[in-house]
Amino acid sequence: MTGRRLAGLLLAALAAGSTLVLAGSAGAALPRAGVWSPDPETVVATVSAGVTHTCAVRIDGSVSCWGDDRHGESTPPTGAFLSVSAGRFSTCGVRPAGILACWGRDDFGQSSPPAGTFATVSVGAEHACGVRTEGAAVCWGRNDVGQSAAPGGTFVSVSAGASYSCGVRSDGSVSCWGLDDVGQSSPPTEAFISVRAGAEHSCGIKSDGTVACWGLDDYGQSTPAAGEFVAVDVGGRHTCGIDAQGSLICWGNNAHGQSTPPVGTFLSVSAGYSHACGIRTDGVAVCWGNDRHGQAVAPAGTFVRRAISAGDLHTCATRIDGMVVCWGRDFESQASPPAGRFVVISAGSGHSCGVRANRTLACWGYDNDGQASPPAGRFISVSAAVSQSCGLRTDHTLTCWGNNLYGQSSPPAGTFVSVSAGGDHACAVRTDGTLACWGKDGVGQASPPAGTFTSLATGYSHTCGVRTDGVAVCWGHDNFGQASPPLGSFASVGSGSDHTCGIRPNASVVCWGLDNYGQTSLPSGTVVSVSLGRYHTCALRRDGRVVCWGDNFYGQSDPPRIDRARPVGASS
Numbered sequence: 001m002t003g004r005r006l007a008g009l010l011l012a013a014l015a016a017g018s019t020l021v022l023a024g025s026a027g028a029a030l031p032r033a034g035v036w037s038p039d040p041e042t043v044v045a046t047v048s049a050g051v052t053h054t055c056a057v058r059i060d061g062s063v064s065c066w067g068d069d070r071h072g073e074s075t076p077p078t079g080a081f082l083s084v085s086a087g088r089f090s091t092c093g094v095r096p097a098g099i100l101a102c103w104g105r106d107d108f109g110q111s112s113p114p115a116g117t118f119a120t121v122s123v124g125a126e127h128a129c130g131v132r133t134e135g136a137a138v139c140w141g142r143n144d145v146g147q148s149a150a151p152g153g154t155f156v157s158v159s160a161g162a163s164y165s166c167g168v169r170s171d172g173s174v175s176c177w178g179l180d181d182v183g184q185s186s187p188p189t190e191a192f193i194s195v196r197a198g199a200e201h202s203c204g205i206k207s208d209g210t211v212a213c214w215g216l217d218d219y220g221q222s223t224p225a226a227g228e229f230v231a232v233d234v235g236g237r238h239t240c241g242i243d244a245q246g247s248l249i250c251w252g253n254n255a256h257g258q259s260t261p262p263v264g265t266f267l268s269v270s271a272g273y274s275h276a277c278g279i280r281t282d283g284v285a286v287c288w289g290n291d292r293h294g295q296a297v298a299p300a301g302t303f304v305r306r307a308i309s310a311g312d313l314h315t316c317a318t319r320i321d322g323m324v325v326c327w328g329r330d331f332e333s334q335a336s337p338p339a340g341r342f343v344v345i346s347a348g349s350g351h352s353c354g355v356r357a358n359r360t361l362a363c364w365g366y367d368n369d370g371q372a373s374p375p376a377g378r379f380i381s382v383s384a385a386v387s388q389s390c391g392l393r394t395d396h397t398l399t400c401w402g403n404n405l406y407g408q409s410s411p412p413a414g415t416f417v418s419v420s421a422g423g424d425h426a427c428a429v430r431t432d433g434t435l436a437c438w439g440k441d442g443v444g445q446a447s448p449p450a451g452t453f454t455s456l457a458t459g460y461s462h463t464c465g466v467r468t469d470g471v472a473v474c475w476g477h478d479n480f481g482q483a484s485p486p487l488g489s490f491a492s493v494g495s496g497s498d499h500t501c502g503i504r505p506n507a508s509v510v511c512w513g514l515d516n517y518g519q520t521s522l523p524s525g526t527v528v529s530v531s532l533g534r535y536h537t538c539a540l541r542r543d544g545r546v547v548c549w550g551d552n553f554y555g556q557s558d559p560p561r562i563d564r565a566r567p568v569g570a571s572s
């Protein structure tokens with residue numbers, strides 16, 4: 001019932017070039033191939049290690065860079081970013097509106113990105129690539145060996161290496177282009193969740209969670225460790241990944257200690273040419289390896305954005321360490337989450353669901369229709385509604401479970417980048433940006449308009465989305481004006497029972513619809529994300545604080561001090 005956007009493309013950014021990891025998500029760069037807007041239900045930790053510099057996105061959306069700055073590659077512009085990717089002597093980032101900004105060396109045009117809106121960006125040695133919001137791969141910069149000649153088709157992520165590029169298509173297959181002298185552009189014919197291109201070797205996470213590598217292997221950099229991984233990234237002659245327990249594992253060249261990672265649990269990792277950096281579960285950035293230019297000395301501060309989801313009469317959020325805290329109505333145990341780290345959470349009506357760090361699902365609460373009994377397998381995202389739930393698998397297909405009276409648990413075939421379950425209907429964004437809806441359609445809530453979209457959110461009997469041009473469009477029940485959005489551009493939108501809110505590109509919030517409990521009377525200030533319940537609304541501010549307003553009968557609008565007081569599983 002809240003805004004469940006492309007948490008699948010926050011799984012493509014991680015395979016893109018920034019290590020945007022959904023708190024333990026799969027891939028070295030992470031969100032999606034068709035979405036760029038911030039997802040309130042997804043934990044995000046973004047760091048990117050380049051050749052001699054490193055950049056990361058702070059909790060307030062600003063970018064910090066350190067290390068070599070001879071070409072301005074470590075001097076980012078002001079303003080908010082969703083993800084960042086550091087290359088050799090240049091850096092690029094995706095802003096909340098999907099617009100690219102690049103800085104640093106530009107002798108081949110690698111810092112002169114094309115116009116349009118993008119889901120992900122990845123910077124290589126002297127070129128860069130990105131995935132547009134409609135799923136097309138585009139590259140710019142040096143093209144002497146075809147590294148910037150991206151093929152056609154729909155992609156969910158792309159990664160720019162030294163003189164070649166690789167991308168994951170919507171069907172899970174990997175395509176590479178450019179230099180192939182040591183096999184770095186000859187991927188295996190298997191299904192992948194993410195892929196990373198390095199100097200002369202590539203690695204990717206397969207659909208079963210194991211890692212496969214190809215290309216140069218003179219230091220063992222293409223001989224991956226066994227086991228399941230939630231993230232992997234490729235450097236010069238080394239590779240690093242995060243296993244299912246959150247621990248770092250690196251292999252390959254260790255001349256500078258780049259393959260000797262620190263102990264602890266991590267949310268994301270990024271391998272540079274001869275150094276690497278990661279974000280721990282406490283939000284602190286840690287680097288190791290070559291530090292000749294200061295690229296391995298991370299600044300202080302927090303680099304994690306927690307997830308938040310407002311349900312019917314309860315709310316759930318993650319702590320910085322990925323543990324879930326819920327408050328509000330708990331009659332059906334919907335506010336009593338299990339232990340463990342989660343990368344995605346979704347609060348429904350009488351139940352809640354989440355994606356664990358190992359990409360499996362867990363649901364808790366009311367289960368009369370089986371809505372809290374999720375299927376096995378690996379998932380990118382999940383959306384809990386009233387009596388059904390839907391999930392996006394790592395192969396980008398949909399699965400729903402629970403009540404199916406109106407067909408709301410019978411999703412269409414095809415590949416998707418996000419899904420949102422509403423009252424008795426559900427909608428999803430396909431990999432080409434078009435929409436699909438199913439289930440109850442009594443007031444047109446499951447009859448989406450044509451066009452391409454970057455985000456989507458279903459309410460009880462209405463649905464809203466943001467087109468690729470930034471315009472908000474709603475359909476379905478409009479008795480309180482919940483389906484009549486204001487004019488202007490939006491970065492994302494969320495739907496409640498009978499009200500809707502959207503985030504403008506400048507991070508301000510606008511709400512419309514029913515306001516009987518003050519759920520559309522938001523406090524002043526800017527936010528990172530917003531999530532809507534039945535009669536209450538919650539948002540995440542740039543400093544990491546959770547704020548809620550509206551109905552508070554069960555305490556659903558009274559968030560605890562999430563990162564201090566409350567143990568996992570405790571209810572308000």
